[in-house]
Amino acid sequence: MRTALSLISIALLASCGGPAEEEAEGPPNLEMLSSRAQLIRLSVDLRGIHPSEADIRAYEEVPDLWGHYVEEWIEDPRFIDRMKEIFNLQFFSRNGETYFDLEEAGVFGVDDNAMADYISEESLMLLQYIITNDLPYNYIVTADHTMANPALATMWDISYPDGATGWQIANYQDGRPEAGMLTMTGIWQRYPSMGGNANRHRANAISKMFLCDDYLSRPIVLNRAAVDQLTVDPESAINQNDGCQACHSTLDPLSANFFGFFTYDDDIGIEQTVYRPELEEEWKAYSGKPPGFYGRPTANIYEFSDMLAQDSRFADCAVKTVFEGLTQRTTTEEDWTELSQHSDAFVASNQNIKDLVRSIVASPEYVALSSDNSELNERIAGVKTASPEQFASIVEDVTGYRWVFGGRDGFTTGDIGLPVLMGGIDSQFVTVPTYTPSVGTAFAIERLAQSAGWYVAESDLSPEREGDAKLLVYVTIEDTPDNNPEAFKTQIRHLYTAITGTPLADDATEPDELIALWKYLYSVEASAPQAWAGIISAVLRDPRVIFY
Numbered sequence: 001m002r003t004a005l006s007l008i009s010i011a012l013l014a015s016c017g018g019p020a021e022e023e024a025e026g027p028p029n030l031e032m033l034s035s036r037a038q039l040i041r042l043s044v045d046l047r048g049i050h051p052s053e054a055d056i057r058a059y060e061e062v063p064d065l066w067g068h069y070v071e072e073w074i075e076d077p078r079f080i081d082r083m084k085e086i087f088n089l090q091f092f093s094r095n096g097e098t099y100f101d102l103e104e105a106g107v108f109g110v111d112d113n114a115m116a117d118y119i120s121e122e123s124l125m126l127l128q129y130i131i132t133n134d135l136p137y138n139y140i141v142t143a144d145h146t147m148a149n150p151a152l153a154t155m156w157d158i159s160y161p162d163g164a165t166g167w168q169i170a171n172y173q174d175g176r177p178e179a180g181m182l183t184m185t186g187i188w189q190r191y192p193s194m195g196g197n198a199n200r201h202r203a204n205a206i207s208k209m210f211l212c213d214d215y216l217s218r219p220i221v222l223n224r225a226a227v228d229q230l231t232v233d234p235e236s237a238i239n240q241n242d243g244c245q246a247c248h249s250t251l252d253p254l255s256a257n258f259f260g261f262f263t264y265d266d267d268i269g270i271e272q273t274v275y276r277p278e279l280e281e282e283w284k285a286y287s288g289k290p291p292g293f294y295g296r297p298t299a300n301i302y303e304f305s306d307m308l309a310q311d312s313r314f315a316d317c318a319v320k321t322v323f324e325g326l327t328q329r330t331t332t333e334e335d336w337t338e339l340s341q342h343s344d345a346f347v348a349s350n351q352n353i354k355d356l357v358r359s360i361v362a363s364p365e366y367v368a369l370s371s372d373n374s375e376l377n378e379r380i381a382g383v384k385t386a387s388p389e390q391f392a393s394i395v396e397d398v399t400g401y402r403w404v405f406g407g408r409d410g411f412t413t414g415d416i417g418l419p420v421l422m423g424g425i426d427s428q429f430v431t432v433p434t435y436t437p438s439v440g441t442a443f444a445i446e447r448l449a450q451s452a453g454w455y456v457a458e459s460d461l462s463p464e465r466e467g468d469a470k471l472l473v474y475v476t477i478e479d480t481p482d483n484n485p486e487a488f489k490t491q492i493r494h495l496y497t498a499i500t501g502t503p504l505a506d507d508a509t510e511p512d513e514l515i516a517l518w519k520y521l522y523s524v525e526a527s528a529p530q531a532w533a534g535i536i537s538a539v540l541r542d543p544r545v546i547f548y
Contacts, residue, residue: 029376030368035060037548038367039069040501044386044548045326045361046073048082048393050501070361074354078393083131083353084124085389085412086325090209090317091181092190092427094120096415099189102155105270110151113408116415118152120427122186125167136351137318138309141210143180145169156185156273176260176275179305182206183261185273193255194263196234198286202261203254210308212317215247235286253292256283257304315351319343322356327366328381328435335379338365385435386546388412388419391445394545398499399536400459400470401452411448418444437546445541453537457529471498471536477528481515488515495536500544514538 033041039059043051051059051069059065073079088094096116102108107115123140125147130139146158148170153160158170171178172185181187191205207213238244238252259282263272283289291298293307308314319342320331331339342359349355360366371377386394392411396402403410403418410418414426421440425431459465460472474491481488489511496510497503504510514535521531 029371029373030364031370031372032364033367033369035063036502037369038066040548041367041384042066042069042361043073044384044390044394046070046082046357047076047078048390049078049397050394053497053501053503056501070358074357080128080131081389081393083322083357084127085387086322087127088124088427089325089425089433090321091123091187092425092431093123093186094414095190095427096120096413097189097428100155100270100273105155107151107154111407113406115151115155117408117413118149119155119186119189121167122147122152122184123181126180128167129169131353134352134354137346137353138314138351139180141180141182141305141314142309144178145171146178146180146184152186172275174275175277177301179301181209182258182301182305182308183275188258188261189273192263193258194265196286198252198283199255199258199262200251202258203251206254206308207251210317211311211313212320213313215251218247220247235288239288248287249289250294252283252287252289253294253298256287256289256291257293257298257301259283260301315347316343318351318353319346319356322353323360326357326360328384329379332379334375338363381435383547385423385437386548387433388422388424388444391422391546392448395448395452395540398471399452399456399540401455403448403451411444441546445546446537449537449540450533452540453535454529454533456536457531457533461529461532471495472532475532479528480522481519485515488518492535492539495539496542499536499539500542502544 032038036056039051039056043049043055055069059069094117096113098112098116098119102110102112102115126140126143129135129147130137146169147167148156148158148160149167150160150165152158153170157173159173160170161168172183176183187205188202191202193199193201204215207215238248260275260277260280262276262279262282283291291304293304294311296307298304298307316339319339323329323339323342324331329335341363342356345359346352346356365376365380368380369382371380388411392402392409405413405416408416410416411422412419414420414424415428417426420426420430422444423434423436423438423441425433456471460469461477463477471494472491474487474494475484479487492511492514493504493508517538518531518535521534522528524530
């Protein structure tokens, strides 16, 4: 079982009491999370926010409401954001690159960072279209269109509906055969392949993204003669050496399907994004292996996309991607029995992503804290860690605050650096998330908590505030611990319930300790907003916010 193992997290967790509820019943070999913890886990996984206290109490009284909340939260718009976050762990398209000078591409008046975000979203917006319209997941490699907004349409020379706004179904104008992500310019700029590489990088990218098979992770054994030959005549070595052919016998036919997107070098600018049918047979000059898909010939990209979509590994890879993203588990062969059940449900639903999620969150292992089976216990994430995106969403939901830099979200934009600091990825240099908190995690949380705390205190205590207070609902700017001590204690308890999702125990010491902190902070400048900002910041750093 993975738990929070760092010194920081151990110290933080030591100050947290667990929920007092009776543990929910489950299979004999599993210890289940409490009802409260179960619903928090479901909400954070599906929406990136905590459930309301009313929802938690309703579920505690009626456990059969689990299915109700699954259905409600799958239809929440934030569910799409969670799925895009999870699939980006497989696609790695959110890398902050524009690839070309915008003016060279004919794009004016668009910020480079904004365009980088648009480019990264092309594939993920197709995923959104699939989920929103309950289409089979294999549509992601068979769609006869891409998705574009006006800026991206200009960048990649994509037709765009007249009078439309936002992201729309659109088509490339260079005559390329369109097959969803397999023919997106943004994807092929993310996975470039020039000269002697002969599209092999792209073929391996397809294998990794859609079949969960990375050729570069396969063991390779080469003798000295083969190594010497590779340095002199690589194509001959690849074709003649058995060690090379172990991979290239299937990799090269995959590569041969994409020579219409091939570029000899990177000096021809934006023109390298254009599909060129006259290059489709350039495979003859490289590997000499005609286009195919694992032993079956392909006449064009359409045939290739159909074979890819029908391959059983395609569905299994989607299941693995969603399962690992929701459970924070790295699957092994021992997980096959559990995974196969979700795979069966996925295939039976015609590859419906929502039905796959329904299957995963319905399993007892999903809400398990631990297991008396040592092997299973080692794999179960009894305590999960919110990703940078989830943490930012939780904080925004309770405070209304987002940490933005130049119009870009600090915790969801990988190239800014904060997500990596918190254990996330940047889709370029860091592609494997870590769920063990670090000093970087503590630092990032502290800074966000401080900014959000001040935002709430300044807003909630403002005499000009319009509407209800966000968090400070029991005190005013005139209240102090001396003139209204009960309001202070009630307010602090409310902060813990609203922010962590878990009420303080009756004998908790936090109210008295934070009142003492409030007095100290107030003594510095006699500012109630500053004092409350410190209190809110402290509660936002409670480990129950990031661990769930």
